[in-house]
């Protein structure tokens with residue numbers, strides 16, 4: 001037998017900026033040339049949905065490359081491809097990423113720069129990771145969800161056989177660049193969505209961050225840029241910290257703590273044919289798991305109530321009609337448990353939160369207790385929906401840009 005350990009040391013970096021393509025912002029050029037005066041070749045892919053709301057982006061990218069004094073060579077005009085979840089269902093788009101990489105002779109020392117939402121980055125990232133066994137990739141996530149969560153990870157992939165992320169690779173990008181200015185063109189709903197992943201990662205890893213989110217709930221609810229920036233920054237940092245220090249960056253095990261609240265969420269998204277957004281579904285999924293934890297004696301009721309308050313305060317609903325039983329009495333959402341197990345592989349492992357900032361893995365979910373948690377949640381939502389006027393003293397003070 002010949003046996004050797006192969007040790008790899010990856011550097012995974014996320015950098016934050018404003019105005020990525022402003023002529024005087026040298027960040028991208030520095031990242032692609034390691035500060036040297038080399039000329040780096042890059043091919044840029046832009047999410048069509050993003051471009052529709054940022055019509056100047058194409059010209060800005062070209063002008064930027066031009067202004068870098070020969071350090072950056074744009075091998076072609078930026079390539080515009082559709083984004084959103086639908087792009088992960090179209091294999092021809094992966095092929096068109098390969099086509100472009102091939103046409104312009106990109107090698108393993110050239111860069112693909114992908115600018116767009118999490119779905120677009122997953123699709124282009126898969127194309128880049130499989131061309132020449134991996135062309136360097138710069139990811140520029142442009143949604144709150146992808147800047148704080150999906151876009152800062154080390155995975156890519158597209159949907160196949162009707163299954164989400166069935167084809168894909170683990171591949172550490174050259175760098176991830178979060179430009180907060182891109183968030184301005186998102187709808188309010190899309191901008192809010194990313195806040196929930198910040199609450200999620202705070203709950204499983206960082207009590208102090210959770211407190212900061214709570215202290216700034218009014219500003220977050222108002223989607224104030226400074227508050228969003230604070231939430232996304234720390235969320236991204238905690239996600240990267242988890243990947244780097246959690247002991248399983250390429251997910252060989254069955255536990256995925258970052259998927260807290262996600263077994264319900266994935267199922268709700270599917271049952272609603274994606275009418276419920278990912279963030280909205282995670283909000284409800286965490287609420288179910290928190291009340292389940294109370295029923296199971298894992299979490300105290302007042303802490304669960306405090307977290308549900310925050311989720312509502314930042315603008316998420318805790319109930320969806322897709323949680324209701326179907327006409328045959330069965331609740332579709334319960335199938336989410338087994339589907340989640342299949343998705344992660346191996347033994348069922350669900351992460352729960354026994355206290356703010358801590359996590360606990362369980363390997364069974366008692367369906368009757370889930371039913372009770374759902375009843376508790378519905379009861380809470382119903383009792384609060386009788387629109388009682390809020391007493392003056394309890395009204396939230398107006399949002400401020402001063403973060404506390």
Ligand SMILES: NC(=O)c1ccc[n+]([C@@H]2O[C@H](COP(=O)([O-])OP(=O)(O)OC[C@H]3O[C@@H](n4cnc5c(N)ncnc54)[C@H](O)[C@@H]3O)[C@@H](O)[C@H]2O)c1
Pocket residue numbers: 047048049050053083084085088116117118119120122142143145146149150151153154155156157182183184185186187278
């Ligand atoms: N690779 C990972 O580790 C990982 C982790 C979590 C999620 N994901 C994936 O991320 C995807 C979801 O990503 P998402 O939440 O960013 O949504 P998305 O990529 O589906 O984007 C939503 C919509 O917003 C548009 N858009 C993007 N940026 C915009 C902007 N700044 N202004 C206006 N419109 C803009 C897109 O064109 C799209 O239509 C899913 O496919 C999910 O599987 C990946």
Ligand SMILES: [Zn+2]
Pocket residue numbers: 149197262278282
């Ligand atoms: Zn998520």
